[in-house]
Amino acid sequence: MIGESPQILELLKIIDKVAASDSTVLITGESGTGKELVAKEIHRRSKRNAGAFVPINCGAIPKELLESELFGYEKGAFTGANRAKPGRFELANGGTVFLDEIGDMSPDLQVKVLRVLQERAFERVGGIKEIRVDVRIVAATHRDLEEAVKEGRFREDLYYRLNVIPIRVPPLRERKSDIPLLIQHFNGLFSQRAGTPPMEIEELAMEAFMAYSWPGNVRELENVVERLIVLAEGSVISLEDLPDRIKGALGKAPKGQEGRETGAAKEPISIDQIARLPLPENGVSLPEVIRKLEIGLINQALSRTNGVKSKAAQLLGLKRTTLVEKMRKFGML
Incomplete structure (x- = not known):
């Protein structure tokens, strides 16, 4: 995890605590915030780090195929099943399975995942033999699962089984002080791949990066930096090199306000005002x-x-x- 903001430091502190346990974790956050990175970091710092970290995107696989991907299948279970194949839960035995975008999972599969959470047991598609596994389950979603439960799109019992330890990954607009560090990291990474020295970033270009709201979060920032380095004609990234949506952000944020969180502007308080803040009773x-x-x-x-x-x-x-x-x-x- 790259960053020095209070939000990231707090997130790393939570990851440390969570990694020491075997409890189920539900990671929430907007798309592109780095939910899978958080899941990997939990696994890396856990006692299961010698085992496999097995991710699966529940929203990227058609529901007809997702069951066999999760639970595996026996030979002859369906047309084309010429041999038995283990699923992701089996492959993660002794390690961690990461169920990304679990909010997109169909209700019938939610029931089967609930059983794994409760009993750590399942059958392969087309099989009758119960398979038991020792896995930690970490799930993630960009959806509001509480709202999905109210609307009947997500099982309430599964939600509470998943939401043992909730972790929220903040969007990039809430931790803008990390933007220069992230740019430095991606600049070094993609310049190395291109076989060139890291690009210099002009002050106005950096101000635009800081002013932009980054709706696509870290993933959007990464893609923008990669594009700039691949298409660069010199060794300097200027304001004119940036996409129009990012250049345009400079006119929307007053200079000096780029690194602050969104919300109503506040007048800075003096040291004397800080010293006169009321002392809590306890x-x-x-x-x-x-x-x-x-x-x-x-x-x-x-x-x-x-x-x-x-x-x-x-x-x-x-x-x-x-x-x-x-x-x-x-x-x-």
């Missing part, structure tokens, strides 16, 4: 308050300076080396 942990304040201000400074640490340090009245030390201390590097 008190606070002052070191924790100071830690969160420092992390928040560091992220804002990095966002405002497009990730340039020397400029961020100036905004915070720090030496660059001191800023880097603090970022290491807070796990931001």
Whole structure:
């Protein structure tokens, strides 16, 4: 997971806790936010990491084929089944099966997946022998499953079986301070593939990247950077190189507001106003308050300076080396 924003740091903290258990996880978030990356990271940090991580996109496979993909089939189960074949649950035995876009699964298959969740047992298509597996199930969806339950499109019992540990992956517009780091990563990745040095990105181009709302999230950002590098005629990405929808975002967001979350604009508060904030009746942990304040201000400074640490340090009245030390201390590097 790439990012230093409070949202990503909190997400990584949750992943660490979740990975230590064997509980079922339901990952929600918009398309392109990186739900499969979260699932892979949970598996990588878990005690099952020596086993297989087996993904299947429930929305990309026709429902007529999805059952045999999930549960496998016996020889002669249908025309063309010339030999027995294990399904994804069997292949994931001892590891993790990732059911992506489970919200698109048909009701009849939902019943069979519910049984696997309850008993860790099933039969192959065309078979009568019960097969038992030791798998962890991680599911993901971009749909509102609570709404789907109300509308009768998703089984309520399956929803509660899946939603043992819910994890929400934030959209990119809620963690814009991570955009420079993501661009740096994709720039390096695709430039290496192209056999060229990483591209330089002009300040105005970066401002446009920060101003754009990224409805396609990280996947959209990745695709844009790849396209720019493949089509580049020089070594610099300028504002004019960007797609019109991203260039147009510069006129919609006031300069200096690009890295802030969406919502009503707020006037900055002074240090004196912070000091006069009311103390909760049950008190606070002052070191924790100071830690969160420092992390928040560091992220804002990095966002405002497009990730340039020397400029961020100036905004915070720090030496660059001191800023880097603090970022290491807070796990931001």
